[in-house]
Amino acid sequence: MFILSLTYLKCNDEADGQMEPHMAWVKGGYAKGWFLASGRKVPRTGGVILAIGERAAIEAYIAADPFTIHGIAEYEITELAVTTVVEGLEILKR
Template identity: 35%
Template sequence: MFIVLLHYIQPLPAIDPHMQQHRDFLDRHYRAGHFVVSGPQMPRIGGVILARNLDRLQLDAVLAEDPFYRERLARYEIIEFNPSKFADGAEHLFAPAN
């Protein structure tokens, strides 16, 4: 499992015109079972994606599809981890997609 931290490297007026394409990218990968949760950082300096069911090379290929990457609007920090402890009832959120 991976935590992907997006850090904007352009000002928000350059980010906003690409937001719908970025959301479409996210939707494709939610449907594919790759993304568990995502959202903006607060304050709005970037975003966070929790990804699963991919190895690192696959994740890199997926992120290369992101309009924020293609347009050089964000850089990515990737943290791989193995979830081993869960809040009651949360295990299903982190199980591999079927």
């Protein structure tokens, strides 16, 4: 599993200007079966996506995010080897 942590490099107004295409990109990650959960950081300094899949494919997909293309946010990718989950979240162990 991967924790994709986005940190805004530009102000929230600039992020808002790319939010619609970014959210279309996020929905694409869900459609591919890679994204499991996502949301904004509190306070709003970026966001977090929980993802599964092959690292190289995830990295290539991140490069196509409008937030990346327009320099709105940078990503930190943390790989997590999940060993224990509550019932129903076994997908996280992939």
